[in-house]
Amino acid sequence: MAVTRRTKQREAILEVLKNTDCHPTANWIYERVKEDMPHISLGTVYRDLKMLARRGEILEIDFTSNPSRYDCNTGSHYHFRCLKCDRIFDVDEKVNTEIDRQVSRNTGFNVLYHCLEFHGVCLECQKKDSLIYKDSKN
Amino acid sequence: MAVTRRTKQREAILEVLKNTDCHPTANWIYERVKEDMPHISLGTVYRDLKMLARRGEILEIDFTSNPSRYDCNTGSHYHFRCLKCDRIFDVDEKVNTEIDRQVSRNTGFNVLYHCLEFHGVCLECQKKDSLIYKDSKN
């Protein structure tokens, strides 16, 4: 009954995720892991990310648009997406739990949590004010 | 140069969207329009929705996961997604623009706007506490 084994592949995927600060896509992780492990398959990366997310070890950022991003910071927090380079950063802003109760009161819905994503232009893209990152898929 | 024509199809799509309060998917709109217009194609629905969104007549809700949802309320506002029936509702909560400035100050990012989505259980699903809507795709 579902004993979870520790495999090189899974460790490698976690390792890459832990060493990235702007939350990557499955494909980006795959490309990285492949450098050390040429035979790993994209399917495995997807499967392992899903499993790790189910086990609560990582977070699947189910926000604006495809593809999914992954985050090893599992605490409740907000994100910022740069509209130029499309990278996602953590935002160190206090999570407002009061607003959930407020919306519950006003609507009658049972609000459990909320997702908040800020959009704009990141520091690097403000400086090098152009399109440098436009093809980066991380 | 790109003169936009008024067509039956586009009118019908807009009409369906205006008469729905929980923001539907392209496919749901397609099924509805097809009742009156059996030969309309799904591709047309996608094309028209994209065009209407580009023109600012409707909103493509670029939030949690696929498929995309559409909204004819183009003003800035928040959404609530029911985790049971998967429908999306407008939330009549004041949009907090101050928080964007605050995050800008703290991070240096140029924050332009934010997206906020509340998740929980809607009124109907609280009452009929089961899975009635689980296959509805609107």
Next chain:
DNA sequence: CTATTTGCAAACGCTTTGCCTGATT
């Protein structure tokens, strides 16, 4: 040894696109 996990490739769901015909101005 046996259940879990992998690699691979095929299938998936949603969306976009190319091409040609039909409609609108």
Next chain:
DNA sequence: AATCAGGCAAAGCGTTTGCAAATAG
């Protein structure tokens, strides 16, 4: 008449899945 929009079907992308072989415990 000229151009824009539609229908259809094929292709696209990110993701999931079936299966036989490999591997962790």
